[in-house]
Amino acid sequence: MVHAPIALLPTSFPESHWKQACELAPIFNELIDRVSLDGKFLQDSLARTKKVDAFTSRLLDIHSKILEMNKKEEIRLGLHRSDYMLDEKTKLLLQIEFNTISSSFAGLGCLVTDLHRTLLNDYGEDLGLDSKRIPGNTATGQFAEALAKAWTEYNNPRAVAMIVVQTEERNMYDQHWLCTLGITYNVRTIRKTLAEIDSEGQLLPDGTFLVGGQAVAVVYFRAGYAPTDYPSES
Template identity: 75%
Template sequence: MGVGYICCTSSSSSSSTLLTYKPKQLFNLANPTTTSITSQSHFKTSTNFYSISCTSSSFLPLKCGAGIDIRETQDENTSNPMMGIHNINPDLLQQMVYDALVWCSLHGLVVGDKSVQNSGIVPGVGMKHAPFALLPTSFPQTQWQQACDLMCIFNELIDRVSLDGNFLQDTLSRTKRVDVFTSRLLDIHSMMLEIKKKEEIRLGLHRSDYMLDDQTKDLLQIELNTISSSFPGLGCLVSELHSNLLNHYGDHVGLQSGRVPGNTALTGYADALGQAWKEYNDPRAVVMVVVQTEERNMYDQHWLSTVLKERHAVTTIRKTLAEVDSEGELLPDGTLLVGGQKVAVIYFRAGYAPSDYPSESEWEARLLMECSSAVKCPSISYHLAGTKKIQQELAKPNVLERFLENKDEIAKLRKCFAGLWSLDDPHAVRDALERPELYVLKPQREGGEC
């Protein structure tokens, strides 16, 4: 399956204070937009599109003219209108790379450099440009619009699935026996079911990842992330970078700047967090970003906090799970205090992987937060609803119908489901071993493994 790859992001929220669930109206969001940032792994099965991935190490020094990672078409008859990379004058290509690197540096399209101490702890030290594709990848407009349209339906689906506690528990019961991590999440979920915990304000910041089937050109969903969906900040910047480069070099590479889709993921995320904060209705409360101890992608997160502050005057604090455990306190009315500050919204940029829970402290922190009245992004239910096993279950016949009524919407979702097979299925395993080029092996959990 030779495929392209796009990611759609959106924010959703429902609240008991709202009569109708209208995320687009509520948050004044444009259609979900593509985060164009790419890493090489995203393109590992690409056969149809050009992509130049730049990393610090791979093209130094600039003048050597080598080391730029160029991926070219394997299909000479491709209908892709983009110029072949070999048709670009090498001097021009080098100039474009240089300009792109300057642009990244001046506009905050940066990450921490793991070779520099503290680059994942203290901002402003050990920075380097984020890895990026030099040019945007062509993508058919119809499938693009399809992906945008799907986002609201998926948001609705996730919300409804999250409210069906038994479905989550039943579907994940076998996973629970073999996966300690999912088991711990399910334990917390069970406790919430037992105490009949209600989430009055629910916020999801989701990213749905797709690939385009090489043969049929069908848009196929790879996964839907419901926790710690990253790159709203850097993704928007990559769109700006591409627009800027094509403004200057578009004629030389046969691409138009105006055809780069607008990307509103960052303001969309910020507006959604701002709306959840507003619904919580305490002007002194803060948004808490739950972070990893070291985070070299911190600038993506800082962009979000910055825009949240600018657009909604909301303050964010950053805490690790261990800090939440040591500084957190639950008041009798459910109010969460961390370091003495009242928390309105908990935004997880950690907590999705077993390594985020090195001791019981972190699990206690997760439970403490789940018990609170703060808006969780995501709640334990939203988190579980995003697992591959649930995705697999939803793809089975008649399961979507359990959660959605609109037949047209159900058909739209089903159309983008790629086949998912459990390793319990001996036929699928045998076929995958025989024709491995047709399959992708995916782990159950999150964490940039795609």
């Protein structure tokens, strides 16, 4: 077992930049959602990348086949994480990346926030830090609420929420917050690797996706974002 790296104490960060990131979040979420619906834009924008990257090329080929099917998805869910750093020279908030798949650390991030607040409650006066200045972190609850909302929209009380994991999952403890789905929302979750989905999955004529005989209402991908996740055609 390898402990996830953390900072023992919180890092000082301008409140104005924190608020800016929070204000930008729904804007970026809507932008990504709109881009995901524009198949031609995606294909055209990544056309040059497709020529030099085999993985992207394969994904775009699959995307083209889906576009040809002309199947409209009325229910969509994005679990995103936008990463920022403070530029040393300009002191501006700069976006590093926007994660649209395998958005992780909601679970561990909330625990670190609690750790920092607890430490500052006990030692903040000695350190010159105020625990009340630590922003709240509700990522775990919001992720669970979003998945539960998507599950509800699917309108099948017997359906499950599926989390797609890697064969040798190293970050499983960050995923334990998913138990909130069962405890708070009465949504059953299953964990499957891509190989297990290949062997157990079945797509019905009406579009229902079964895994192990269970209808899947919503999928949370924690795998499938890298070529190493696809060692074979299956």
